[in-house]
Amino acid sequence: MSTQQPPSLQSRSQGNQQWGGRYSGGPSAIMEAINASIGFDRKMWRQDIRGSLAHAAMLRHVGIIGADDEAAIREGLAAIGAEIEDGSFPFSEALEDIHMNIEARLTERIGEAGKRLHTARSRNDQVALDVRLWVRDAIDGLDAQLADVMQAMVERADEHAATVMPGFTHLQPAQPTTLGHHLLAYVEMLGRDRSRLGDCRARMNQSPLGAAALCGSGFPIDRHMTAAALGFDQPMRNSLDAVASRDFAMEFLSVLAICGTHLSRLAEEFVLWTNPYFGFVALSDAFTTGSSIMPQKRNPDAAELVRAKVGRVAGALVGMLTVMKGLPLAYGKDMQEDKEGIFDAAETMALCLAATAGMVRDMKPDAARLREAAGAGFSTATDLADWLVRELRMPFRDAHHVTGRLVAKAEGRGVDLSGLSLEEMQLEEPRIHNGVFQVLSVEASVASRTSYGGTAPVNVRRMAAEWRERLA
Ligand code: ARG
Numbered sequence: 001m002s003t004q005q006p007p008s009l010q011s012r013s014q015g016n017q018q019w020g021g022r023y024s025g026g027p028s029a030i031m032e033a034i035n036a037s038i039g040f041d042r043k044m045w046r047q048d049i050r051g052s053l054a055h056a057a058m059l060r061h062v063g064i065i066g067a068d069d070e071a072a073i074r075e076g077l078a079a080i081g082a083e084i085e086d087g088s089f090p091f092s093e094a095l096e097d098i099h100m101n102i103e104a105r106l107t108e109r110i111g112e113a114g115k116r117l118h119t120a121r122s123r124n125d126q127v128a129l130d131v132r133l134w135v136r137d138a139i140d141g142l143d144a145q146l147a148d149v150m151q152a153m154v155e156r157a158d159e160h161a162a163t164v165m166p167g168f169t170h171l172q173p174a175q176p177t178t179l180g181h182h183l184l185a186y187v188e189m190l191g192r193d194r195s196r197l198g199d200c201r202a203r204m205n206q207s208p209l210g211a212a213a214l215c216g217s218g219f220p221i222d223r224h225m226t227a228a229a230l231g232f233d234q235p236m237r238n239s240l241d242a243v244a245s246r247d248f249a250m251e252f253l254s255v256l257a258i259c260g261t262h263l264s265r266l267a268e269e270f271v272l273w274t275n276p277y278f279g280f281v282a283l284s285d286a287f288t289t290g291s292s293i294m295p296q297k298r299n300p301d302a303a304e305l306v307r308a309k310v311g312r313v314a315g316a317l318v319g320m321l322t323v324m325k326g327l328p329l330a331y332g333k334d335m336q337e338d339k340e341g342i343f344d345a346a347e348t349m350a351l352c353l354a355a356t357a358g359m360v361r362d363m364k365p366d367a368a369r370l371r372e373a374a375g376a377g378f379s380t381a382t383d384l385a386d387w388l389v390r391e392l393r394m395p396f397r398d399a400h401h402v403t404g405r406l407v408a409k410a411e412g413r414g415v416d417l418s419g420l421s422l423e424e425m426q427l428e429e430p431r432i433h434n435g436v437f438q439v440l441s442v443e444a445s446v447a448s449r450t451s452y453g454g455t456a457p458v459n460v461r462r463m464a465a466e467w468r469e470r471l472a
Pocket of ligand 1 (some may be wrong): 094123124335336
């Protein structure tokens with residue numbers, strides 16, 4: 001968000017040249033300050049030029065402007081694009097937004113023809129178009145980044161398909177799992193995020209251009225032509241809806257908020273896992289920072305920031321919903337407030353995805369420590385109970401009780417379950433035999449969980465291969 005000088009109350013003498021006919025006086029400086037969006041909507045300059053090129057080509061095609069006008073517009077817009085790119089474009093706050101800045105500059109450069117560009121168009125359909133194009137571009141960029149994060153996770157998952165680690169519920173040791181299985185859980189979540197992005201893109205891919213101010217146009221425009229030229233599936237069917245709706249932006253932000261939530265969970269796990277009390281993984285200098293006072297520190301700042309940044313993404317969603325709530329049809333200036341949240345959320349997510357991919361590739365798991373932790377907390381107790389069911393045909397609820405008493409006994413003696421002798425176990429259940437020890441190791445535990453979607457290394461390898469293929 002731009003930092004602005006407090007505006008003075010004085011009126012600026014010069015009126016806006018875009019509606020100079022009716023207006024003789026200029027806006028107060030405060031009006032100008034609250035009205036201007038150029039500080040942020042200049043980000044859409046590429047989309048604005050793309051839209052204007054398609055509009056001008058259509059105007060020429062249907063005979064509303066001549067070929068010479070269209071050529072001049074095309075050249076003028078290309079020159080303006082170059083000016084914006086090299087930083088020489090004279091952005092003006094008085095010209096409010098990116099649409100009027102570009103149009104005014106075009107007229108400055110090419111004269112008459114520039115003034116014809118806005119025929120059969122309003123800033124209302126123009127801005128609706130630009131935001132759609134911007135969001136669509138953002139979706140494509142974020143989708144590629146999501147694919148990259150998933151790729152990184154799948155590679156690490158394959159590499160660690162058999163690296164046992166503790167699986168938690170309530171953040172308490174529950175059952176042994178593998179690092180590969182854990183990472184593939186995130187791949188599934190991010191895969192759904194991608195699919196949600198795809199749904200959002202498919203639903204929003206209709207062109208508002210030609211809706212004009214709100215009721216369409218009396219000129220013989222060809223909305224199908226501009227829609228096709230801009231890569232849309234079709235023009236939007238209702239002109240009021242076209243200029244008044246921002247549900248595509250709400251949907252986009254909700255997808256990002258969900259995805260950001262997923263990333264924040266992994267980020268939190270990185271924070272925990274790199275803590276020396278866990279010691280599960282290490283992150284290198286590339287993704288940690290030191291402390292200015294404590295020489296021993298290695299702080300997981302990137303992970304902490306990914307964990308935190310979802311706050312502003314979810315905030316953008318709430319902001320957008322609140323701006324649109326109760327807004328009467330069709331366009332309202334309120335909708336100018338859609339942009340900063342959209343831009344910020346998309347850029348924040350791009351950064352978070354890059355940081356996540358980086359950390360996943362960077363992390364060094366400590367397999368020995370993970371294995372040790374996987375065996376702690378009587379994590380194979382469920383395996384023991386299952387063994388009692390299978391071997392002794394004991395009802396599961398009874399097996400649960402027997403195992404519970406054995407856990408209490410082991411805990412009292414300060415050993416894990418495999419540290420109990422057969423005799424000690426038989427005091428609780430005389431039919432227990434030596435075979436029981438085979439299921440008490442963490443390796444046996446993970447290897448046994450071959451049910452579809454289960455943690456067994458064979459499953460993990462198969463799933464990793466499936467994902468690799470899907471991502472290729
Ligand atoms: N800057 C405006 C926006 O972002 C563009 C549309 C203005 N339309 C109008 N009729 N004032 O929404």
